[in-house]
Amino acid sequence: MDFGLSQDQQLFQETLRGYLAERVPVVRVREIMESESGCDTSLRRDLGAQGVTGVVVAPEHGGSGLGLLDAAVAAEELGAAAAPFSFHSACVMAPLALAVIGDAEAAARLFSGVCSGETLLSYVPDGPDLSDGKLAGSTLFVPDATTADAFVVLAGEPGSRRLFVVPADAPGLVRGALSTVDETRRVGELVFDGVEVGEGYAIDDDTAARVLDAGRIVLAADALGSAQRALDLAVQYALERKQFGRVIGSFQAVKHMCAETAAEVEPVRSLLWYGAFAWDERRADAAAVASILKAHATEVATTAVTTCVQVFGGMGFTHECDVQLWFKRAGYDRQMLGSPVALRTHAASLGTVL
Numbered sequence: 001m002d003f004g005l006s007q008d009q010q011l012f013q014e015t016l017r018g019y020l021a022e023r024v025p026v027v028r029v030r031e032i033m034e035s036e037s038g039c040d041t042s043l044r045r046d047l048g049a050q051g052v053t054g055v056v057v058a059p060e061h062g063g064s065g066l067g068l069l070d071a072a073v074a075a076e077e078l079g080a081a082a083a084p085f086s087f088h089s090a091c092v093m094a095p096l097a098l099a100v101i102g103d104a105e106a107a108a109r110l111f112s113g114v115c116s117g118e119t120l121l122s123y124v125p126d127g128p129d130l131s132d133g134k135l136a137g138s139t140l141f142v143p144d145a146t147t148a149d150a151f152v153v154l155a156g157e158p159g160s161r162r163l164f165v166v167p168a169d170a171p172g173l174v175r176g177a178l179s180t181v182d183e184t185r186r187v188g189e190l191v192f193d194g195v196e197v198g199e200g201y202a203i204d205d206d207t208a209a210r211v212l213d214a215g216r217i218v219l220a221a222d223a224l225g226s227a228q229r230a231l232d233l234a235v236q237y238a239l240e241r242k243q244f245g246r247v248i249g250s251f252q253a254v255k256h257m258c259a260e261t262a263a264e265v266e267p268v269r270s271l272l273w274y275g276a277f278a279w280d281e282r283r284a285d286a287a288a289v290a291s292i293l294k295a296h297a298t299e300v301a302t303t304a305v306t307t308c309v310q311v312f313g314g315m316g317f318t319h320e321c322d323v324q325l326w327f328k329r330a331g332y333d334r335q336m337l338g339s340p341v342a343l344r345t346h347a348a349s350l351g352t353v354l
Contacts (some may be wrong), residue, residue: 004271005073013073016050016092020081026322028231033183039147044117054089054115061111068214069131069276072221074094076272078227079317079333082325084184086122086143087334090114093123094152097211100203110165113149122148125212125337127155128164133194135200139338145175145188152222153197154208161208164202170195182332184325210279213290216337219269219277220297223333224272226326227265227301231293234308234325248311257311268297288352295340295347301330 005013023046032040047053050115055071070223071092078087090240095114113119113254124143128137133157140153151166152175166173174191235258238249248254275293276287309316316323334340 002242005069005273009070009073012051012070013077016052016074016077017080019046019050020077020083023094024081024083026082026216026316026325027048027354029082029084029184029325030210037147037345039120039144039182041117041120043083043085044120047085048115048117052087052269053114054095054111056092057095057100057111057115058258059146062115066184067276067280068092068217069273069280071214071218072272072276075198075218075221076228079222079228079326079329080147082226082229082329086185087221089143090121090148093125093215094121094255097123097203097208098165099154100163100207102188102201102203108231110150118153120148121146122151124151124153124190125208125213125215127153127164128190130197133197133212135164135166135195138189138191140189141178141180143185143187145190146177146186154300155197155200156239158205161205163203164197164200166195166197167190167191172196180332184329185332190319193269209287211247212337213279213287216290216294216343217272217279219336220268220275220294221272221344223298224265224268225302226329226333227261227268227304228322230305230308230326230330231258231261233326234261234311239313254311257307264300265304265321268300272297274315285309285352288347288350291338291343291347291350295343298330299340302334305330 026045032038046054051064052074054063055066055074059065075087078085095111097109098107116120122142124139124142126139128135150166153164153166154161155164156162172193172195175188177186177188178186231348238254238258239247241248271293276288278289280339309323310329311322312321315321
């Protein structure tokens, strides 16, 4: 069995990689992340034109109609570019959750903006309390809390959960920014003070869990991209930086650091592909693999990027050195949607035989 990417997926990957290298260099990433909003609508529009923002949206709604494996391919490239864009939330979790909408007109209106890149959605999997058609409470670490156009909020108790699309300017909704390690993807706090939402849309627990698993898989892909990019930068630096009349890459200690990092990073790619494949095919082990994948991939990424920072020496810890972007990005991926410890505990509780 030849388990790998198809020709179409490879072409998709190469095209996106080329676009990001040309149009979203590190200089541009820094400009966006240091801007007041921290986001760039033109970047989303360009990604929309390439089918990235609508990768999991059905063709009848203007999307590419592809699977999670394709989304993972895109996420890895976005991670490698440190793209200032919460792809996992806006283009994977929110659209997958909104697939439950039975109102064709409402779905078309929402998905049209997502696919074109004009509309920025943010998915809130741990929403506030729901009572009498109103949302009350707060939730932390919401992606794009201060810049999203609307929030896809999951609320209610297990077995009777509802999905709501809450506009950013909804009466009673207060948005605030939070400081976090990754400056390329901002998060914030949402406070719901009696926000009226009506009936919303019914969503079963299995679907809600699958949306969460999809987000974890995509974050794992982003972490893999971060680790690979940091390793590439470290190797390039080791072949250029001279010490004692020799490039530092000629020293055995530095060689081993880079080689061992590569040996840890590369196997993650196969696990990622299988995790996304299992999710697409609804395999029995899909949920457990998603949690284990995200736990392992983000641990490997944080360790790998830390090692790469050390290759750069004291310069690697400075803001001026680009490798710090991926160090911070890997830290974000590690903690969002569950830490490694929490995810391994969750996987064990499922009782799935792997």
